[in-house]
Amino acid sequence: MTATATERHVVIVGASLAGTRTAQGLRAQGHTGPITLIGAETELPYDRPPLSKHLLKGDWSESSVDAVRLIDPAELDALAIELLLGSAAVELDPTARFVRLADGTSVSYDVLVIATGAVARPSPWQPSSGVYQLRTLADSRAIAARLALGEPVVVVGGGFIGTEIAAAARGFGCAVTVVDPVPEPMARLVGPEIASSLVDLHLRNGAQTRFGVGVVGIEGEAGRLIVELDDGERLAASTAVVGIGSVPCTEWLAGSGLKLDNGVVTDGFLRAVGVDDVFAVGDVARWPHPGRGFHIRAEHWTNAGDQARYVAIAITQGAQAAYESTDYVWSDQYDWKVNAVGWRDPEGSSVVIGDLEADGRTAVVHADANGAACGAVTVNWVRALNQARQLFAAGSTAETVVEAIRGMA
Numbered sequence: 001m002t003a004t005a006t007e008r009h010v011v012i013v014g015a016s017l018a019g020t021r022t023a024q025g026l027r028a029q030g031h032t033g034p035i036t037l038i039g040a041e042t043e044l045p046y047d048r049p050p051l052s053k054h055l056l057k058g059d060w061s062e063s064s065v066d067a068v069r070l071i072d073p074a075e076l077d078a079l080a081i082e083l084l085l086g087s088a089a090v091e092l093d094p095t096a097r098f099v100r101l102a103d104g105t106s107v108s109y110d111v112l113v114i115a116t117g118a119v120a121r122p123s124p125w126q127p128s129s130g131v132y133q134l135r136t137l138a139d140s141r142a143i144a145a146r147l148a149l150g151e152p153v154v155v156v157g158g159g160f161i162g163t164e165i166a167a168a169a170r171g172f173g174c175a176v177t178v179v180d181p182v183p184e185p186m187a188r189l190v191g192p193e194i195a196s197s198l199v200d201l202h203l204r205n206g207a208q209t210r211f212g213v214g215v216v217g218i219e220g221e222a223g224r225l226i227v228e229l230d231d232g233e234r235l236a237a238s239t240a241v242v243g244i245g246s247v248p249c250t251e252w253l254a255g256s257g258l259k260l261d262n263g264v265v266t267d268g269f270l271r272a273v274g275v276d277d278v279f280a281v282g283d284v285a286r287w288p289h290p291g292r293g294f295h296i297r298a299e300h301w302t303n304a305g306d307q308a309r310y311v312a313i314a315i316t317q318g319a320q321a322a323y324e325s326t327d328y329v330w331s332d333q334y335d336w337k338v339n340a341v342g343w344r345d346p347e348g349s350s351v352v353i354g355d356l357e358a359d360g361r362t363a364v365v366h367a368d369a370n371g372a373a374c375g376a377v378t379v380n381w382v383r384a385l386n387q388a389r390q391l392f393a394a395g396s397t398a399e400t401v402v403e404a405i406r407g408m409a
């Protein structure tokens with residue numbers, strides 16, 4: 001007898017945010033069939049944003065670590081989710097429908113969800129010690145211990161994670177220098193309108209920057225590193241943290257027939273292209289974004305959870321419409337709360353509301369080349385961001401969004 005949709009064996013590879021939320025979502029949608037959640041890490045699933053925020057500031061109390069867990073043994077039991085930890089998937093055979101694990105065993109599936117996320121792009125500079133990268137709980141714990149020494153730190157990469165690490169290091173009183181080959185790296189995060197204010201925030205808090213300058217080498221060892229820049233400057237540091245982006249975890253899928261191109265390429269319903277009953281969710285998925293008109297891979301917390309819920313519904317009930325992203329991301333920089341929704345169209349225009357220096361808050365609303373509202377960034381103004389999100393969802397014009405936020409000022 002054939003299993004109905006909700007009785008099928010769903011195997012999820014990748015036991016972090018997207019994978020765990022898919023498993024929980026399946027049960028919430030009434031899935032009664034077996035669910036197997038396979039994770040390469042040995043830790044119970046945990047959340048990553050706190051790794052560069054409160055945990056990195058040194059709050060390693062048991063309750064603080066417990067709070068970042070995405071699921072606990074009692075819930076796994078109650079939901080009858082089989083969790084295989086320390087079990088990296090090494091091969092997929094989509095014809096015979098099984099996943100092979102590193103220990104040589106195989107797990108068969110009716111439906112497969114790929115949620116293997118991403119890893120930090122490896123540091124090209126590997127002295128014997130002293131260079132760190134941040135992706136896992138263990139990474140965060142190790143970096144926090146280094147920062148607690150209060151010794152000089154060089155952060156390579158001025159993205160959200162790099163700048164959060166710099167802020168945490170300043171909290172420990174470390175001398176910090178952030179290096180990035182891009183002249184205005186903060187503009188990638190918040191747009192050119194408020195990028196310089198964000199740089200000023202870091203400078204005001206005592207961090208130094210070397211922007212528009214690349215790293216050519218890191219030598220020495222923990223406690224006495226030399227970071228050499230391409231303008232000849234040599235920065236002495238006790239610790240270097242390299243945050244230069246991430247790469248999707250797809251090596252295990254090589255030869256499977258799945259379309260791999262900077263992630264697992266899917267259709268608009270998050271179904272892996274070229275195979276049946278295989279979905280991809282979270283940081284590893286590269287899907288056609290309806291608003292932007294091309295494939296994107298988002299490395300954002302909200303997207304991973306939203307895609308997990310969408311796929312849980314698609315598996316149990318069938319998908320009614322293509323996946324639509326809320327395109328929401330946030331970052332904490334010192335005491336500033338940066339929030340962004342949607343995107344910025346390089347051919348479009350932007351309107352700034354409020355004066356960040358004078359009022360301590362601001363919003364920037366983006367319109368695309370046709371004048372349609374497509375994104376917003378706020379600093380210390382979550383209400384404005386929420387207003388923008390609601391108006392975007394209602395299909396409002398950029399003028400309407402601007403007027404509404406001006407009305408709140």
Ligand SMILES: Cc1cc2nc3c(=O)[nH]c(=O)nc-3n(C[C@H](O)[C@H](O)[C@H](O)COP(=O)(O)OP(=O)(O)OC[C@H]3O[C@@H](n4cnc5c(N)ncnc54)[C@H](O)[C@@H]3O)c2cc1C
Nearest residue numbers: 014016017018040048049089116117118282283299300301
């Ligand atoms: C330090 C840090 C701070 C962040 N802060 C923010 C923030 O402030 N705001 C925001 O929006 N986003 C933030 N993010 C991004 C957010 O955490 C990610 O978008 C989210 O974790 C994606 O979840 P995921 O499950 O798709 O992938 P991941 O979290 O990468 O998890 C994938 C899991 O799959 C496992 N895996 C990989 N390969 C295999 C395999 N072959 N077999 C089995 N398991 C495998 C991995 O070990 C991992 O546990 C942050 C990320 C980091 C690292």
